[in-house]
Amino acid sequence: xxxxxxxxxxxxxxxxxxxxxxxxxxxxxxxxxxxxxxxxxxxxxxxxxxxxxxxxxxxxxxxxxxxxxxxxxxxxxxxxxxxxxxxxxxxxxxxxxxxxxxxxxxxxxxxxxxxxxxxxxxxxxxxxxxxxxxxxxxxxxxxxxxxxxxxxxxxxxxxxxxxxxxxxxxxxxxxxxxxxxxxxxxxxxxxxxxxxxxxxxxxxxxxxxxxxxxxxxxxxxxx
Ligand code: TMP
Ligand code: MG
Numbered sequence: 001x002x003x004x005x006x007x008x009x010x011x012x013x014x015x016x017x018x019x020x021x022x023x024x025x026x027x028x029x030x031x032x033x034x035x036x037x038x039x040x041x042x043x044x045x046x047x048x049x050x051x052x053x054x055x056x057x058x059x060x061x062x063x064x065x066x067x068x069x070x071x072x073x074x075x076x077x078x079x080x081x082x083x084x085x086x087x088x089x090x091x092x093x094x095x096x097x098x099x100x101x102x103x104x105x106x107x108x109x110x111x112x113x114x115x116x117x118x119x120x121x122x123x124x125x126x127x128x129x130x131x132x133x134x135x136x137x138x139x140x141x142x143x144x145x146x147x148x149x150x151x152x153x154x155x156x157x158x159x160x161x162x163x164x165x166x167x168x169x170x171x172x173x174x175x176x177x178x179x180x181x182x183x184x185x186x187x188x189x190x191x192x193x194x195x196x197x198x199x200x201x202x203x204x205x206x207x208x209x210x211x212x213x214x215x216x217x218x219x220x221x222x223x
Contacts, residue, residue: 010146
């Protein structure tokens with residue numbers, strides 16, 4: 001029987017990696033066979049083009065490369081990872097936990113287009129990645145929602161306020177704000193489970209967010 005594909009999506013610093021690891025530990029303790037995968041797959045040669053893009057080789061703004069082109073770079077990295085690293089696990093019934101996925105194109109590349117073109121792009125992307133390339137569509141997408149303000153605060157902390165460590169997305173505040181909107185638009189369109197990760201301008205405690213995550217995952221696994 002095919003396994004389950006669970007995706008963590010959210011802006012930088014929303015806690016995707018932390019929650020992914022927490023859920024992994026919980027599910028392994030409960031006896032499930034689980035695998036964790038993260039995108040982009042920076043260590044792999046398949047990420048060469050997206051690394052060039054994020055490092056500014058094609059221009060120093062996100063908008064220097066149109067959303068369809070950038071989407072292709074990220075999609076190529078994804079399919080290479082799927083085919084070589086986790087297709088068999090999913091086919092054999094394991095649970096695969098992903099940190100970012102096609103959902104990141106849905107958030108980050110949509111925001112480059114005028115709003116009246118969002119549906120056209122999102123429908124194209126869905127068809128391209130899930131039908132044409134043959135990537136599996138997620139069984140559950142958990143959207144860890146934080147504002148662009150909090151995201152920037154968390155990034156500053158992560159990089160010790162060193163701007164040079166940021167990629168071209170992270171450097172562009174206006175772009176991150178647009179991603180906040182395209183993120184919620186995609187969440188609604190594709191039925192993602194939105195988990196509010198901030199309260200009064202601060203991140204909620206990790207344990208509380210983990211409980212919300214587990215609640216959604218239990219619904220999926222017990223269905
Ligand atoms: P990172 O911040 O997790 O290292 O991811 C790199 C950036 O690339 C981040 O701003 C989100 C963006 N991205 C896409 O635009 N499309 C994708 O498919 C992925 C995986 C990431
Ligand atoms: Mg980032």
